[in-house]
Amino acid sequence: MTTPTQPVAPTEATWAYTEDYVSTSEAVGAARDEAIISGQVPISPGVVAALSVLAKAMGAKAIVEVGTLHGASGMTFLEAMGTDGILTSIDVEADNQLGARKVFTGAGFPSSRFRLIAGSPIEVLPKLRDEAYDIVFINGDKLEYVEYVALAARLLRPGGVLAVHDALWYNRVPDRDDESDEAIIIREALEAITGSEQYTQSLLPVGNGLLLAVKN
Numbered sequence: 001m002t003t004p005t006q007p008v009a010p011t012e013a014t015w016a017y018t019e020d021y022v023s024t025s026e027a028v029g030a031a032r033d034e035a036i037i038s039g040q041v042p043i044s045p046g047v048v049a050a051l052s053v054l055a056k057a058m059g060a061k062a063i064v065e066v067g068t069l070h071g072a073s074g075m076t077f078l079e080a081m082g083t084d085g086i087l088t089s090i091d092v093e094a095d096n097q098l099g100a101r102k103v104f105t106g107a108g109f110p111s112s113r114f115r116l117i118a119g120s121p122i123e124v125l126p127k128l129r130d131e132a133y134d135i136v137f138i139n140g141d142k143l144e145y146v147e148y149v150a151l152a153a154r155l156l157r158p159g160g161v162l163a164v165h166d167a168l169w170y171n172r173v174p175d176r177d178d179e180s181d182e183a184i185i186i187r188e189a190l191e192a193i194t195g196s197e198q199y200t201q202s203l204l205p206v207g208n209g210l211l212l213a214v215k216n
C-alpha cells in the first residue's frame with residue numbers, strides 16, 4: 001500500500017480501537033455500568049482516558065462538572081486529581097447523585113473530596129467562586145449548553161480548561177442538514193467558544209466529541 005500524503009478519516013474500527021486503548025478503573029467501570037443499566041449514557045472509555053490525562057497534566061485541584069449521573073466522569077476526576085483535589089458536581093436529579101456518592105465513597109474517597117449539588121446548573125454555576133477552578137466539564141442538558149458555556153468562563157482560572165462533552169452529538173453537529181434543537185444549540189455553544197478571544201480550543205473526535213478550550 002502506498003502511504004497517503006494526507007491523514008485519512010478514522011473508520012469505525014479505528015474509533016473503537018482508540019476507545020478500547022486504555023481500560024478504565026474498576027470504580028469508573030462500576031459507575032459506567034450503573035448508568036448503562038439505568039438506560040443512560042455515561043462518558044465513554046476514550047473520554048475517561050482523555051479527561052484523566054488532562055486533569056493529571058494540569059495537576060488539577062478544583063474541578064466543576066455539570067451532569068453527575070452515576071459518577072463515571074466524577075470518579076475519573078477524583079482518581080486523576082491529587083489527594084487534595086476537590087470535585088464539585090451538579091445534577092438536576094438528586095437520585096442520580098445517590099449512585100455517584102456510593103461509587104465515590106466505595107472507592108475510598110471521603111465526602112470532604114466532593115460536593116454533590118442537586119439543582120439546575122443555570123442557578124448553581126453563578127453561585128460558584130470566580131477563577132477558582134482548573135477544569136469545568138459540561139455534560140448536562142444539551143439544550144442548555146449555550147448557557148453553561150457562558151457561565152463557565154468566569155469560574156475558570158487563567159490557564160484553566162473548559163471541556164464540553166457530546167460536542168459532536170452522535171455525528172449530528174457536523175451534519176448541517178440536521179436541524180434538531182440539540183444539534184443547533186451545541187453548534188451555537190461551539191461557535192461561542194471559537195468566536196471568543198478568551199480561549200484557545202481543539203475539537204477532538206473522542207467518544208461523542210470532546211471540545212477542549214484553555215482560557216487565555
Ligand SMILES: C[S@@+](CC[C@H](N)C(=O)[O-])C[C@H]1O[C@@H](n2cnc3c(N)ncnc32)[C@H](O)[C@@H]1O
Pocket residue numbers: 035040041042043066067068069070071072073074090091092093096119120121139140141144
Ligand atoms: C449524559 S449524563 C452525564 C454523564 C456523567 N457525566 C457520566 O460521566 O456518567 C447527563 C446528566 O445530566 C443531567 N441533566 C439533565 N438535564 C439537566 C438539567 N437541566 N440540569 C442539570 N442536569 C441535567 C441528567 O440527570 C444526567 O445525570
